[in-house]
Amino acid sequence: MLVRAGGIVFVIGALATLVTFVPFFIGTEPFPPTAYFVSMLMGAGFALAGAGLLRAVFDQRRHTRTTAQS
Numbered sequence: 001m002l003v004r005a006g007g008i009v010f011v012i013g014a015l016a017t018l019v020t021f022v023p024f025f026i027g028t029e030p031f032p033p034t035a036y037f038v039s040m041l042m043g044a045g046f047a048l049a050g051a052g053l054l055r056a057v058f059d060q061r062r063h064t065r066t067t068a069q070s
Contacts, residue, residue: 002052006045013042 017039023030 002055003049004052006047006049006052008045009041009048010045013039013045017042 016035020031020035020039
C-alpha cells in the first residue's frame with residue numbers, strides 16, 4: 001500500500017517538476033514558489049515508496065522465520 005501511494009506521489013512530483021521547467025524553455029514568466037514546492041513531492045514519494053518496500057521486506061522475513069520455526 002505504501003509503495004503504491006509513494007508511486008502516485010512521485011508521479012505527481014515528477015509532473016510538477018516538468019511543468020515548472022517549461023517557462024525556462026519558452027521564455028515566459030516563471031511559476032510561483034508553490035509550484036516548486038509541489039515538485040518536491042517527487043522526493044517525498046520516493047522516500048514513501050522506499051519505506052513501503054522496506055516494510056514489505058521486513059514483514060516477509062518475519063513471516064519466513066515464523067513458518068521455519070514451526
